């Protein structure tokens with residue numbers, strides 16, 4: 001059996017992996033994490049996906065235990081600004097579409113739209129909560145809609161595959177604080193932490209990793225090695241030589257510049273969503289944490305220099321960005337041909353990344369860890385386990401790639417060279433056929449990318465409708481239906497949203513109590 005694990009890298013990927021393996025196997029599998037005191041972490045990665053709650057639940061951590069330590073806040077949606085045209089916006093919420101007479105409300109909205117309300121306001125309750133900056137919870141901790149909480153209030157050891165509702169929120173948190181919190185949590189439970197640089201990786205005659213050599217702690221041996229060294233890929237690429245397959249032909253953004261900006265949350269309140277604002281050569285994220293904003297410009301170096309990007313970001317943020325230090329990042333977009341090679345598994349940025357739109361980096365980490373536990377190597381290192389793992393990781397990354405490509409392909413902007421270029425860009429295999437079908441009818445579960453990648457078909461509906469590329473005509477079958485049930489549901493949604501805005505505390509009010517330990 002695998003009797004010991006060494007993780008190299010102490011960013012979000014390293015510490016999430018260490019704590020998850022410790023929570024799974026306890027003392028039966030010693031875990032050592034080696035992290036450099038000098039090589040910095042990437043320093044971003046602060047908005048998440050709704051499945052992340054399974055990670056915290058799995059560790060047995062309740063929100064009041066970790067959120068205050070990490071400046072945590074709630075995220076109900078992503079607000080897309082200026083993707084369709086200047087001044088336009090819509091929300092991509094963590095909320096499934098309701099169904100009337102067998103058709104989704106998105107289908108019905110296309111048929112019944114009277115131009116009075118945006119589709120996302122008409123079909124969902126979360127956009128109203130976002131606009132009013134509400135918390136998804138009452139002061140007593142009760143979720144605004146109890147039936148959406150499949151886990152009850154007590155953390156349970158579930159995984160993302162057991163998620164049968166669409167949980168209505170994810171989190172924002174300070175990435176550095178989270179890594180520090182998890183390091184503390186993990187070491188208290190038995191993870192061995194070694195603060196040192198890996199200066200050499202040793203391989204046996206078969207090419208398997210036999211040990212890592214550190215500057216001050218000598219050689220450390222293990223059965224399984226996990227590469228969490230970020231874009232460097234120290235073990236998987238530099239040592240084992242696994243090729244990295246770029247996605248840049250379809251997703252061209254390869255750089256980012258990020259700032260940390262202080263905010264007076266008591267005075268300004270807190271938006272319960274991430275904002276993605278389209279700009280001339282890419283887009284800017286705004287992530288509201290408790291006490292500051294994380295913001296950054298993601299762009300393509302083909303169209304914009306780092307200096308221009310930083311100047312644009314500072315102008316966007318305004319005077320409070322004056323003293324903030326800029327973090328310029330080169331992004332490696334794509335995936336390793338295999339993320340598990342011999343006795344080495346890459347998790348996090350060392351495995352693959354598709355740019356931060358839709359906040360999937362931490363989702364990939366969680367997916368990688370859960371899959372590793374599901375495919376955990378046996379005494380013979382059955383090659384089928386590694387193959388199954390690699391297939392699942394590759395499909396997940398490629399599914400998200402396709403969903404992100406849709407954001408650019410469906411956007412109706414063409415006012416700068418960057419946006420014009422999106423029109424002729426190559427599509428991933430199979431996507432052109434799917435797009436043609438979506439021009440005739442909205443996507444459903446049977447017509448989106450077929451393997452697990454976190455996104456359900458409603459997300460595709462949201463992006464097509466929000467970006468202004470709906471099917472040419474409403475669904476023909478609806479012309480033969482009466483539509484009374486759909487009208488009733490639209491009216492009910494509207495009332496429900498207004499009632500929730502009245503009843504729920506603001507996100508600031510709720511979090512101020514949570515952060516104060518009340």
Ligand code: FAD
Nearest residue numbers: 009010011012013036041042045047198230348349361362
């Ligand atoms: P890193 O943070 O780079 O950590 C690498 C670790 O390896 C460090 O501890 C370093 O010290 C260590 N190391 C390297 N070399 C050595 C050595 N020789 N010896 C010892 N240690 C070594 N994800 C999201 O989910 N949401 C987001 O909003 C989001 N935004 C992003 C924005 C940008 C611009 C980018 C680039 C990424 C974003 N991500 C996001 C992804 C997210 O940041 C990463 O998935 C996450 O931070 C994990 O990074 P990591 O741990 O793999 O790598």
